[in-house]
Amino acid sequence: IHAQNRAAPSGRAGERCALNLAGIEKDAIDRGDWIVDPRLARASERIDATLSLLPDAAVTLQHWAPLHVHLGTQHQVAHVALLDGESLGSGQTARAQLVFERPLCAVPGDRFIVRNAQANRTIGGGHVLDPFGPARKRRTPERLAWLDAMQTMLDTGALDALLDRAPNGLLRSLLEHLSGLPAAAQLPADTHVVTLSGDDALLVAGTAWRALSARLIATLEQFHARSPDEQGPDSSRLRRMVAPLVDDALWRALIDDTSSRGGIVRSGPWLHLPGHAVTLDxxxxxxxxxxxxxxxxxxxxxxxxxxxxxxxxxxxxxxxxxxxxxxxxxxxxxxxxxxxxxxxxxxxxxxxxxxxxxxxxxxxxxxxxxxxxxxxxxxxxxxxxxxxxxxxxxxxxxxxxxxxxxxxxxxx
Incomplete structure (x- = not known):
């Protein structure tokens, strides 16, 4: 690495850097390519962003309007899917999803500029919120709340809002990609860490964990009231009733934690509340x-x-x-x-x-x-x-x- 025209062990944001790459042909490298840490080696064709038009843009964007997007040294044409309304006029700001023809690298906070469909005039710009926008359900209240949490992270550097918007947990690898920092150095104290295969983990906010545990116990109460003659459901059946979308490892950890605290009891494969135990005289x-x-x-x-x-x-x-x-x-x-x-x-x-x-x-x-x-x-x-x-x-x-x-x- 050369930074500011001198050999350096690292390069930082704002410095002019050059890299000497070995083992790759020059013609295999194109303008706009990224060199990244393996944890960031993921691209996307859909980027959710905050988009602002200049006061003199003299254009009103409608849903699916084409724009030329310049992000870093990358240049692609994208279609605009508006998230906050049906149109965006000059001088206005709104959230939008940029849908590209080819996968694009980005991280939250990256700035970009946009030019009109003819690529002969700059009309605005913005910054990336989530580089992994969904193909469907991109305007649901839950999704827009997630984008609010992303903006809070960019403004404050805190991860609490993001974790609170992930009731079934957030992959540590994804969180590190979104924040650009090791997750361990920035997690709230009450975060539950569930180890997964492949050197990853699921991070669950303390409030979400307590909510899942409370839902588990409430579901068992309802089950015992409805089926008093059954000892209780097994773990798989209870999961389908409580939280069918949670990860297997998260569910097992939740059962273990609630059981260790005395909230539920295991009797062989069956799970039940402590008061549901039966003894014979x-x-x-x-x-x-x-x-x-x-x-x-x-x-x-x-x-x-x-x-x-x-x-x-x-x-x-x-x-x-x-x-x-x-x-x-x-x-x-x-x-x-x-x-x-x-x-x-x-x-x-x-x-x-x-x-x-x-x-x-x-x-x-x-x-x-x-x-x-x-x-x-x-x-x-x-x-x-x-x-x-x-x-x-x-x-x-x-x-x-x-x-x-x-x-x-x-x-x-």
């Missing part, structure tokens, strides 16, 4: 020792609550109450009201369903499932609807589709 344990073998022997056609009660001379409500407790412990599963299957029978039926799905592109129809299990049509449908309910499958157009992210069978 001596009499209930003795009765469970009698009833569970009967239910297990019934396999795919276990006895109903009324039949269990009649066979053992017990009140139906006592048997029903015990079976619900056993369901919370994961020993049995209630497929329909007053019909409980032993967990081994459910595991066997779930394995059969998975096998049938592999034969039919991940889908299960009631009739083939009925035939292979020797269940009646009504019972086969009830079992498949149970699988939908617990998140093992999902119903779609008269078929039950296996959920690829469900580990429900593995955890039984």
């Amino acid at each position: 001596d009499a209930e344990q003795a009765l469970a020792g009698v009833l569970l073998p009967v239910v297990k022997t019934g396999r795919f056609d276990p006895p109903w609550i009324r039949d269990l009660a009649a066979a053992h001379g017990l009140p139906e409500e006592r048997v029903r109450k015990l079976m619900r407790k056993l369901a919370r412990q994961g020993e049995v599963f209630q497929v329909v009201r007053d019909l409980f299957y032993h967990r081994e029978a459910i595991r066997e039926l779930a394995a059969i369903a998975a096998l049938e799905a592999r034969k039919n592109d991940g889908k299960i129809a009631a009739a083939p499932f009925r035939d292979v299990t020797a269940l009646g049509r009504k019972r086969a449908i009830q079992v498949l609807e149970f699988f939908d309910r617990v998140g093992y499958t999902r119903f779609h157009r008269d078929l039950h589709v296996m959920r690829t992210d469900s580990r429900w069978l593995d955890l039984l």
